[in-house]
Amino acid sequence: MKQDLKFLRHIPTDFLWGAASAAYQVEGAYNIDGKDVSIWDEWTKLPGKTFQNTNGDIATDHYHRYKEDVGLMKEMGLKTYRFSISWTRILNGTEINPKGILFYHNLIDECLKHGIEPMVTLYHWDLPKRLQDQYGGWLSDQIVDDFVAYAKVCFDEYHTKVKKWIVINEPNIFTHQGYELGVHPPGHKDKTDEYLKAFHHTALAHAKTVNLYKSGSYEKGMIGSSIALTPGFSQTDSPKDLEATKRYMDLNFYWFTDIYYKGTYPKWAFEYYQNNNLIKFSISDDQKMMLTQAAKEVDFIGINYYQSTMIAHNPLDGVGQVLFNTDGKKTSFVESGIPGVYKNVENPNVTYTNWNWVVDPDGLKETLKVLTKRYHLPIIISENGLGAFDEIEDGAIHDDYRIDFIYKHIKALAQSIQEGSDVLAYCVWSFTDLLSWLNGYQKRYGFVHIDFESPNLTRRKKDSFYWYQHLIQYAQNKKQD
Ligand code: BG6
Numbered sequence: 246m247k248q249d250l251k252f253l254r255h256i257p258t259d260f261l262w263g264a265a266s267a268a269y270q271v272e273g274a275y276n277i278d279g280k281d282v283s284i285w286d287e288w289t290k291l292p293g294k295t296f297q298n299t300n301g302d303i304a305t306d307h308y309h310r311y312k313e314d315v316g317l318m319k320e321m322g323l324k325t326y327r328f329s330i331s332w333t334r335i336l337n338g339t340e341i342n343p344k345g346i347l348f349y350h351n352l353i354d355e356c357l358k359h360g361i362e363p364m365v366t367l368y369h370w371d372l373p374k375r376l377q378d379q380y381g382g383w384l385s386d387q388i389v390d391d392f393v394a395y396a397k398v399c400f401d402e403y404h405t406k407v408k409k410w411i412v413i414n415e416p417n418i419f420t421h422q423g424y425e426l427g428v429h430p431p432g433h434k435d436k437t438d439e440y441l442k443a444f445h446h447t448a449l450a451h452a453k454t455v456n457l458y459k460s461g462s463y464e465k466g467m468i469g470s471s472i473a474l475t476p477g478f479s480q481t482d483s484p485k486d487l488e489a490t491k492r493y494m495d496l497n498f499y500w501f502t503d504i505y506y507k508g509t510y511p512k513w514a515f516e517y518y519q520n521n522n523l524i525k526f527s528i529s530d531d532q533k534m535m536l537t538q539a540a541k542e543v544d545f546i547g548i549n550y551y552q553s554t555m556i557a558h559n560p561l562d563g564v565g566q567v568l569f570n571t572d573g574k575k576t577s578f579v580e581s582g583i584p585g586v587y588k589n590v591e592n593p594n595v596t597y598t599n600w601n602w603v604v605d606p607d608g609l610k611e612t613l614k615v616l617t618k619r620y621h622l623p624i625i626i627s628e629n630g631l632g633a634f635d636e637i638e639d640g641a642i643h644d645d646y647r648i649d650f651i652y653k654h655i656k657a658l659a660q661s662i663q664e665g666s667d668v669l670a671y672c673v674w675s676f677t678d679l680l681s682w683l684n685g686y687q688k689r690y691g692f693v694h695i696d697f698e699s700p701n702l703t704r705r706k707k708d709s710f711y712w713y714q715h716l717i718q719y720a721q722n723k724k725q726d
Contacts, residue, residue: 261670263325267369274308278344283371296685319359329369383443408466416447452539471547508537549628553608559588630674
């Protein structure tokens, strides 16, 4: 596939070309070396909660094979590897687990040895089960101090080696899925007030952690959190659709980014939730200060971008929420939304994946544009990628659909840089194939194929591996062919 890569000249030479993973989705080794139990260890064992009851007990066995994986990253020429630390490997209650601490030292050292910058996420959804049982996890404000205590252990331990910290991954997704859709632990459904409360506690935990990092005697590094952002485009220019889109953006975009990056919630959305009696938390003056202080000190906005959505007016007797496709059997589009507020409609200008996700590089451009305009902060794209079925043909995986997806998104990001966005890094989700939380092992995202059927968990480089390798080399040398 011959592609024009000249646009890469708009991307700075020190740009961090990366790929990502998360502890529960790759590590395996779920019950050894002193690891405590997380809510995902428990959730995946409850029948019917995940696709074909898949779990991360073994996953890709990254815990034991990290050297092989980092070796492949070096071969690829990766500049940064984003991974998460598992809270339950580091702490068993309040006891520090030396073997867990050592594992991440080893992983970080292995990256550094090969010139790969570790980008560390502190929380990618694997809450200690004991905190869920003790006080309801994210539903209680007790979580804030426990989270900060855990973060402190990580900063104390790794601050000389790690210079990019992502405090929380997609706080909007795990709270929405855990309390609104009921498909993530703890599985509460239609509890909008709980979703908002749990999300609010993530914002407090993020803010307190940022403030701790900035005020502690740590080596200088950068800190932020990563939010999943799905920008909405209005279906038409009619005032009704435009109004619905504004409401969608306030409730599903700025609600998350404002509290993390301004320290306040958007006014209309707050009143909307309040009028519907859904705000069951209060914000003290101290907390307000903490939130605005963190918003001033935070170094970057982390975003995970997968898709956009098209929005239209939804009448009062219109559509409500629907569950999403977890089996990869593409269905015709099903509208969803909040009656009287907005609805998501089919976009005729884009394609859809087998899991009905929208493919839309323009959505990435739009996201970068609005974030830059509103917050004036550097941005790290901590996830972007395509989940697909991959076939092995004569030992090779010809994933040109993935190459096409990534190529178009990188092109969009280069245009955004040209238009003034300060983007520091781009991490493809994911480096190797891994466990997709609800979609099992058949939804593959990696540059490296993993044979989950074989006891060796054989790694195979896909075509996209060689393609990204070439792109990184090209971007660095700025070849003008
Ligand atoms: C993000 C998460 O939501 O999207 C990842 O941070 C996740 O952990 C990725 O795997 C892709 O989602 P899915 O549901 O296709 O695995």
